[in-house]
Amino acid sequence: MKLDQATIEKLGAHLDNCQLQAQDTTKITDDHPDMDWDDAYAIQNMIKARKLARGLTISGLKAGLTSHAKMKQMGVTVPVFGFMSSDYEVADGAACNMSELIHPKVEPEIAFMTNKPLRGPGCHIGAVLAATEYVIPGIEVIDSRYRDFKFDLKSVIADNTSASRYVTGGKKMDVRNADLRNTGIVLEKNGQPVVFGAGAAVLGHPAAAIAMLANHLGAIGEEIPAGTLILSGGITEAVAVAAGDTMTLRVQGMGSTSIRFI
Ligand code: OOG
Ligand code: MG
Numbered sequence: 268m269k270l271d272q273a274t275i276e277k278l279g280a281h282l283d284n285c286q287l288q289a290q291d292t293t294k295i296t297d298d299h300p301d302m303d304w305d306d307a308y309a310i311q312n313m314i315k316a317r318k319l320a321r322g323l324t325i326s327g328l329k330a331g332l333t334s335h336a337k338m339k340q341m342g343v344t345v346p347v348f349g350f351m352s353s354d355y356e357v358a359d360g361a362a363c364n365m366s367e368l369i370h371p372k373v374e375p376e377i378a379f380m381t382n383k384p385l386r387g388p389g390c391h392i393g394a395v396l397a398a399t400e401y402v403i404p405g406i407e408v409i410d411s412r413y414r415d416f417k418f419d420l421k422s423v424i425a426d427n428t429s430a431s432r433y434v435t436g437g438k439k440m441d442v443r444n445a446d447l448r449n450t451g452i453v454l455e456k457n458g459q460p461v462v463f464g465a466g467a468a469v470l471g472h473p474a475a476a477i478a479m480l481a482n483h484l485g486a487i488g489e490e491i492p493a494g495t496l497i498l499s500g501g502i503t504e505a506v507a508v509a510a511g512d513t514m515t516l517r518v519q520g521m522g523s524t525s526i527r528f529i
């Protein structure tokens with residue numbers, strides 16, 4: 268760690284407040300170029316602690332930057348991990364208020380629900396599939412707190428990987444009946460298809476993103492508990508949205524889920 272506890276608390280509070288006030292900020296590595304990966308996750312944990320202190324609960328975990336399309340869009344090279352809190356959850360088909368967001372974009376994802384704990388090191392796709400209760404379509408709304416959505420990896424980890432809202436819905440699918448590499452997805456904006464993809468865009472298989480998360484947590488002595496919802500990462504680049512837009516994600520064999528912006 269390169270930052271002291273007071274600085275970590277200050278930066279966590281700053282990013283949390285930026286989200287609460289829908290206010291953007293310069294990226295934190297501008298002022299703290301020496302911060303390391305542990306500092307970045309410590310700042311993310313500070314945001315989590317502040318949310319828990321406000322009575323919110325943790326409603327899921329996420330992997331991000333798990334597809335080449337996303338890495339290319341954001342100019343980075345390795346995946347990142349974050350969490351979702353109860354205030355991020357949107358009901359299927361419900362509306363998201365643009366006044367609470369800075370510059371939201373949406374991502375088509377496949378969400379996993381676990382039924383056994385997953386612990387690394389050594390977690391792999393087979394272990395993830397054996398611990399998956401079901402998979403389901405998920406749309407993630409990302410909303411970087413950084414100006415113009417521009418960041419480096421440490422800054423985006425500290426900012427809880429741009430997490431801001433998510434919706435899941437459609438049909439729960441048993442992974443024994445799915446080939447998630449070949450599973451096709453279509454994301455529609457106001458009824459028009461805008462991006463297309465298949466599960467393999469995420470690290471060759473979306474379960475690989477969950478294994479990577481388990482291995483990341485294992486390195487710090489933590490695990491993915493049974494009963495955890497996990498977003499495996501955007502299959503395509505993220506799509507910007509504006510008030511009035513309705514976004515629908517269709518996933519092969521799993522129906523659809525949607526979210527509106529007002
Ligand atoms: C970082 C979060 C990326 C994903 O699914 O790739 C992410 C960002 O692009 O702002 O959630
Ligand atoms: Mg995402």
